Amino acid sequence: MKLLSINVSKPKPITYNGRIVYTGIFKEPVAGIVMLREKNIDGDGQGDLKVHGGTYKAIYGYPFEHYAYWQQELNREDLSFGQFGENLTVEGMLESEVKIGDIFQIGSSVRLQITQPRVPCFKLGYKMGMADFPKQFLESRHVGFYFRVLEEGEITAGETISCVENVADSMSVTEIVNLRYFDTNNYEKIAKARKLPALSPSWKEDFGRILKAKDLL
Numbered sequence: 001m002k003l004l005s006i007n008v009s010k011p012k013p014i015t016y017n018g019r020i021v022y023t024g025i026f027k028e029p030v031a032g033i034v035m036l037r038e039k040n041i042d043g044d045g046q047g048d049l050k051v052h053g054g055t056y057k058a059i060y061g062y063p064f065e066h067y068a069y070w071q072q073e074l075n076r077e078d079l080s081f082g083q084f085g086e087n088l089t090v091e092g093m094l095e096s097e098v099k100i101g102d103i104f105q106i107g108s109s110v111r112l113q114i115t116q117p118r119v120p121c122f123k124l125g126y127k128m129g130m131a132d133f134p135k136q137f138l139e140s141r142h143v144g145f146y147f148r149v150l151e152e153g154e155i156t157a158g159e160t161i162s163c164v165e166n167v168a169d170s171m172s173v174t175e176i177v178n179l180r181y182f183d184t185n186n187y188e189k190i191a192k193a194r195k196l197p198a199l200s201p202s203w204k205e206d207f208g209r210i211l212k213a214k215d216l217l
Helices: 065-074 122-128 133-140 173-182 187-194 201-213
Strands: 002-008 012-016 019-023 028-030 034-036 059-063 088-091 103-106 110-117 145-151 153-155 161-165
Touching: 012 122, 019 122, 059 065, 065 133, 110 153, 110 173, 122 133, 173 187, 173 201, 187 201
Parallel strands: 059 088
Antiparallel strands: 002 028, 002 088, 012 019, 034 153, 059 145, 103 110, 103 161, 110 145
């Protein structure tokens, strides 16, 4: 596994539906040594802290392998690192393989733990110039994942990413996406997912609402 690119952006204003909103989705690659901190990467920021950022969505990672898929699917050749708003463009970490709670190390000190899938909002559609792209993005299951920062430190593009803890009895990021949006009647697995220790509180609440609506909680 490898860290291919580190991408950052300070929040910028855009006009959406007649109002001004701020977004940090316009990520661009940065070179050299970069400090990765508990809630962010130096030089980066989120436009709406109510739905972005925080402990369980501190860093967003996206698999490089999906770039070829989107180039073909969208017939576009203008996709560059940071295109999907990711902080880290990574190689060898597919959603179907990495699991909630898995811990990864970059460099000598940084440790990150996967906490949840990414759910796209309208800002991704704005950046792509396609209002309906968030729906297509979610349905593809090529959504990437958020990390919680366990250990801060310096990182550099090109470094190796190592899995230092693989949670055998957890669920993959793809499984979690499916349970929340596409396999919502699988109550047994939803109940199991809700109890995953490393899953972000917001996703536990979402699964709890599904179970409660069926008097299963």
